[in-house]
Amino acid sequence: MNDLPPDLTRLRTLETWLELQLKAVQKRIEAMEERERLRPEPVRAPRPEWLLETERLGGTKGAPLRVHEGGCAQSKGKEITREQAVQFLTEGIEACFVCRPDKALGIA
Numbered sequence: 613m614n615d616l617p618p619d620l621t622r623l624r625t626l627e628t629w630l631e632l633q634l635k636a637v638q639k640r641i642e643a644m645e646e647r648e649r650l651r652p653e654p655v656r657a658p659r660p661e662w663l664l665e666t667e668r669l670g671g672t673k674g675a676p677l678r679v680h681e682g683g684c685a686q687s688k689g690k691e692i693t694r695e696q697a698v699q700f701l702t703e704g705i706e707a708c709f710v711c712r713p714d715k716a717l718g719i720a
Contacts, residue, residue: 659682659683660682660691660692661681661682661693661694661697662679662680662681662682662691662692662693662694662696662697662713663679663680663681663682663684663687663689663690663691663692664676664678664679664680664689664690664692664696664697664700664705665677665678665679665680665686665687665688665689665708666689666690676700676705677705677706678705678706678707678708679692679697679700679701679705679706679707679708679713679714680708680710680711680713681708681711681712681713681716683711684708684710684711684713685710686708686710686711687708694717697713697717698717698719701713701714701717701719702719707719707720
C-alpha cells in the first residue's frame with residue numbers, strides 16, 4: 613500500500629480502524645459458522661437397490677431391457693426388489709455392463 617498516511621497519528625488511527633473491521637468480520641464468520649452447525653442435514657430419499665430399464669416405444673414404456681444397481685448412472689429405470697432383479701436376470705433380461713448387478717446378486 614503506497615497510499616498510507618505519512619504521519620504516526622493517522623497510521624495509528626488506521627490501525628485501530630482496521631482492527632475494528634477485522635473483529636467485525638471475525639464476529640460475522642463465527643455467527644455464520646454457528647448457523648451452519650445448527651442447520652439440519654438435508655434428508656435425501658433412500659437410493660433404490662435395483663432398477664429395471666425398459667424400452668421406450670412412442671413415449672410409453674415397453675418391455676424390460678436391463679437390470680441395474682440402484683446407483684448406476686446408466687439407468688433411469690423403475691425401482692424393483694432384489695427378488696424381482698434376480699427373476700429378471702434369470703429369465704434372460706440383460707444385466708447392465710457398467711454396474712453388473714448379476715455379479716452383485718451372485719448370478720454371474
